[in-house]
Amino acid sequence: MAAIELTRLSKLYPGGVKALDAVDLAIADGEFFALLGPSGCGKTTLLRTIAGLEEATGGAVRIGGADVTELPPGRRDIAMVFQDYALFPHMSVSDNIAYPLRIKKVPGGERRAKAAETAAALGLDGFLARRPGQLSGGQQQRVALARAMACHPRAFLLDEPLSNLDARMRLEARTFLKRLQRELKVTCVFVTHDQAEALALADRIAVLEDGRVRQVGTPAEVFTRPANTFVASFIGSTPMNLLDGVVRGDGRVAVGGVPVPGGPGTGGVTEGEKVVYGVRPEYLGWGTKAADGALTGRVTVVENLGSAQLVTLDGPAGPVQVVVDEDTEVPLGTTGFATPRPDRVLLYRDGELVS
Numbered sequence: 449m450a451a452i453e454l455t456r457l458s459k460l461y462p463g464g465v466k467a468l469d470a471v472d473l474a475i476a477d478g479e480f481f482a483l484l485g486p487s488g489c490g491k492t493t494l495l496r497t498i499a500g501l502e503e504a505t506g507g508a509v510r511i512g513g514a515d516v517t518e519l520p521p522g523r524r525d526i527a528m529v530f531q532d533y534a535l536f537p538h539m540s541v542s543d544n545i546a547y548p549l550r551i552k553k554v555p556g557g558e559r560r561a562k563a564a565e566t567a568a569a570l571g572l573d574g575f576l577a578r579r580p581g582q583l584s585g586g587q588q589q590r591v592a593l594a595r596a597m598a599c600h601p602r603a604f605l606l607d608e609p610l611s612n613l614d615a616r617m618r619l620e621a622r623t624f625l626k627r628l629q630r631e632l633k634v635t636c637v638f639v640t641h642d643q644a645e646a647l648a649l650a651d652r653i654a655v656l657e658d659g660r661v662r663q664v665g666t667p668a669e670v671f672t673r674p675a676n677t678f679v680a681s682f683i684g685s686t687p688m689n690l691l692d693g694v695v696r697g698d699g700r701v702a703v704g705g706v707p708v709p710g711g712p713g714t715g716g717v718t719e720g721e722k723v724v725y726g727v728r729p730e731y732l733g734w735g736t737k738a739a740d741g742a743l744t745g746r747v748t749v750v751e752n753l754g755s756a757q758l759v760t761l762d763g764p765a766g767p768v769q770v771v772v773d774e775d776t777e778v779p780l781g782t783t784g785f786a787t788p789r790p791d792r793v794l795l796y797r798d799g800e801l802v803s
């Protein structure tokens with residue numbers, strides 16, 4: 449088990465694509481760490497550069513305190529699980545799991561025993577003689593994990609490990625993966641573009657944009673205090689309302705001409721300053737009567753979220769989305785009022801959080 453430290457790690461692909469731009473990250477020993485960001489932000493490149501499958505064009509990778517930047521993948525003592533699992537279709541589950549041990553020239557008996565033990569730990573005991581084609585997607589994923597585990601690596605690198613599974617299986621596999629990581633206490637870095645998956649699984653998350661780290665924090669930190677408007681709009685199943693506002697002298701902000709609570713950031717701004725007013729749809733209180741400090745508008749869209757509904761109000765502040773409980777009737781075309789929870793209001797200046 450080992451910590452992973454990246455210092456000013458950069459990757460310039462031929463043709464001038466800057467996939468990683470001076471990335472600094474310190475991943476603790478035993479941590480479950482997510483690399484999150486939209487398509488093309490450099491997540492896979494970062495994972496592959498940690499693994500040694502891509503050569504860094506600048507900076508350093510340290511694993512367990514040792515500089516491995518120049519070492520080939522085989523000498524980094526880490527295991528990577530790929531998105532497509534990369535199992536050998538002609539080999540049995542047992543042989544697939546034992547394959548890396550064969551490469552390491554571990555004797556046959558010991559190999560088979562180790563494969564059986566790892567398979568049992570992942571609930572695959574009944575499948576050892578089958579071929580990957582005779583397994584479900586979730587079982588194939590477990591075989592790929594078992595193969596990575598059999599060598600007792602110092603760290604696991606997982607590239608979109610759940611993306612090949614259907615929605616239900618994904619949830620099951622997510623819980624399974626989290627429990628497994630807790631039991632093994634092994635450092636684990638996983639790539640995902642799914643913010644819900646990162647929030648659910650990770651101890652900490654690095655949010656990437658265009659090869660740069662925009663925020664590192666616990667799921668609670670990136671959800672409740674996104675450091676910039678990029679992270680604010682990327683995290684959360686319903687996007688945060690980001691509205692243009694002007695700071696007033698009374699601790700409030702004028703949004704669409706309406707004075708609303710300024711929140712904890714008010715101490716860091718001055719009267720007349722232009723800000724972006726951030727409040728999540730979950731932190732707006734719903735009402736049908738005019739209220740002091742409430743954003744208002746006409747109900748134009750109502751989306752069913754299952755246990756709640758997402759209501760869009762069109763008013764002077766622009767479109768504002770509010771989560772309203774499932775039992776409240778919200779007719780289209782009526783006027784609604786959305787009161788921000790003051791402690792959850794965030795102010796952004798030039799795209800960065802005012803603290």
Ligand code: ATP
Binds near residue numbers: 462465467486488494
């Ligand atoms: P996705 O979620 O779509 O897999 P990602 O965040 O993993 O995306 P990367 O695959 O790391 O992104 O790619 C980062 C950038 O580097 C992209 O602009 C991509 O087009 C570019 N890129 C990736 N591989 C190469 C390559 N071999 N040669 C040139 N450019 C590349």
